[in-house]
Amino acid sequence: MRFHQLIQNAPGWKTLEDETAFENPFLEVHLVNVATPQRPEGAHWSVIHRKGACAVVPITEEGNLVLVRQERIPVRADLWEFPAGQIDTSAPHTPEIIRETALRELQEETGYELAPGGELIPMGKFFSSPGVTDEHTYLFCARPVVLSPKGTHYDASEAIAGARAFTPKEFRDMIACGEICDANTLSCFARLTALGLL
Amino acid sequence: MRFHQLIQNAPGWKTLEDETAFENPFLEVHLVNVATPQRPEGAHWSVIHRKGACAVVPITEEGNLVLVRQERIPVRADLWEFPAGQIDTSAPHTPEIIRETALRELQEETGYELAPGGELIPMGKFFSSPGVTDEHTYLFCARPVVLSPKGTHYDASEAIAGARAFTPKEFRDMIACGEICDANTLSCFARLTALGLL
Numbered sequence: 334m335r336f337h338q339l340i341q342n343a344p345g346w347k348t349l350e351d352e353t354a355f356e357n358p359f360l361e362v363h364l365v366n367v368a369t370p371q372r373p374e375g376a377h378w379s380v381i382h383r384k385g386a387c388a389v390v391p392i393t394e395e396g397n398l399v400l401v402r403q404e405r406i407p408v409r410a411d412l413w414e415f416p417a418g419q420i421d422t423s424a425p426h427t428p429e430i431i432r433e434t435a436l437r438e439l440q441e442e443t444g445y446e447l448a449p450g451g452e453l454i455p456m457g458k459f460f461s462s463p464g465v466t467d468e469h470t471y472l473f474c475a476r477p478v479v480l481s482p483k484g485t486h487y488d489a490s491e492a493i494a495g496a497r498a499f500t501p502k503e504f505r506d507m508i509a510c511g512e513i514c515d516a517n518t519l520s521c522f523a524r525l526t527a528l529g530l531l
Numbered sequence: 532m533r534f535h536q537l538i539q540n541a542p543g544w545k546t547l548e549d550e551t552a553f554e555n556p557f558l559e560v561h562l563v564n565v566a567t568p569q570r571p572e573g574a575h576w577s578v579i580h581r582k583g584a585c586a587v588v589p590i591t592e593e594g595n596l597v598l599v600r601q602e603r604i605p606v607r608a609d610l611w612e613f614p615a616g617q618i619d620t621s622a623p624h625t626p627e628i629i630r631e632t633a634l635r636e637l638q639e640e641t642g643y644e645l646a647p648g649g650e651l652i653p654m655g656k657f658f659s660s661p662g663v664t665d666e667h668t669y670l671f672c673a674r675p676v677v678l679s680p681k682g683t684h685y686d687a688s689e690a691i692a693g694a695r696a697f698t699p700k701e702f703r704d705m706i707a708c709g710e711i712c713d714a715n716t717l718s719c720f721a722r723l724t725a726l727g728l729l
Contacts, residue, residue: 340605340606340607340608341607342607343607343608346607354553354555355552355553355560357552357562357577359577359663360560360577360579360663362553362558362560365604367604367607369602369604369690370602370609371602371690371692372602372690376604376688376690378604378605379555379557379558380604380605381558381579381605383660383663404567404568404569404570405658405661405662406563406565406567406574406576406578407538407576407578407579407658407661407662407663407664407665408538408658408661408665408667409538409539409540409541409544409565410538410541410661411568412658412661457708457709457712458709458712459712459713459714459717460603460605460606460610460712460713460714461659461660461714462581462659462660462664462666462713462714463603463605463606463608463610463713464603464605465557465558465581465605465666466605466660467605467606468660468663469606490574492567492569492570492574494569505725506725508721508722508725509722509725509726510655511655511656514655514656514657514658515657515658515660515661516657516658516659516660516714516717516718519657519714519717519718519721519722520714520717520718520721522721522724522725523706523717523718523720523721523724524706524707524717526720526721526724527703527704527706527707527720528707
């Protein structure tokens, strides 16, 4: 796994050493030594490389938000989350590929698709844990969405118990009480709110 | 590294196999086989174990928000973030230990501390990337905060270029334009907003 295009050694940054300590198809652990503007002599660090991903806020014609209920093995729990998925290509992540991934995950996980004339609004990206990984997710708002004749199509590795539309008040209450607790969905809500989309 | 107390095999969940594939003081990679309610035959998964952490929203008496500017080696960038740090104890994470960690990170990274009579408001926790890691962060709002006579005290491994207070409008604009792009800070903003604290 290589540097993502968006992560580059800007002036003052230089990768001095980079050893792959573990790798499988899902993640790589690298032990690096990196010179930084504040640490020109270099700093040793453990870095987890992960694929980039997309997450989508589907808003229905009634103004409700569609979440999926997904089993998350690392935390041994079902979570309500916005649909999301990794960008599964070694090709450069062009804006077109990123948008295609977002629209595919929307349809496959929720069974909804962008309505004719609907818009897929980019809401930037975020890093899930920049102290340890380059994992990042591109965020979008899709509105309005309508039920797709294609239905859902889950990856073999996923376990999604279903999708449901929630009113903005229900959604906000689920964030306030902690029921919504994954970074993708919380970050989507942050950007939706700051951009005035909700 | 063991299961965090908050992550348990609830009814329907069972860890069938758990092999440590890589470990160092900062992370562990486990290859597991876990039976889940929807996958009772078991599912193989790569899981990264990480320590739990705390993040704090410091709000000054003027109603401004204090952020720190931190070098993040995995993404080769300086980011504006709320102060945060890992819970560095193998003891059970009691509410007291979690609060102490939050208050310590607040003071060490920003040079601010909770004012006499101020309150440290819990805002729940979140998972940074629950599809691959059990890493979780407990979120707090500290208000009001005042400059501490102790000043800042950075960990040797950290590189913080400084702290600054931003108005709520500046902060919201930094989220809208994507300048704020880490899950801790975005999740803090989501909970602050949903709880009506901002």
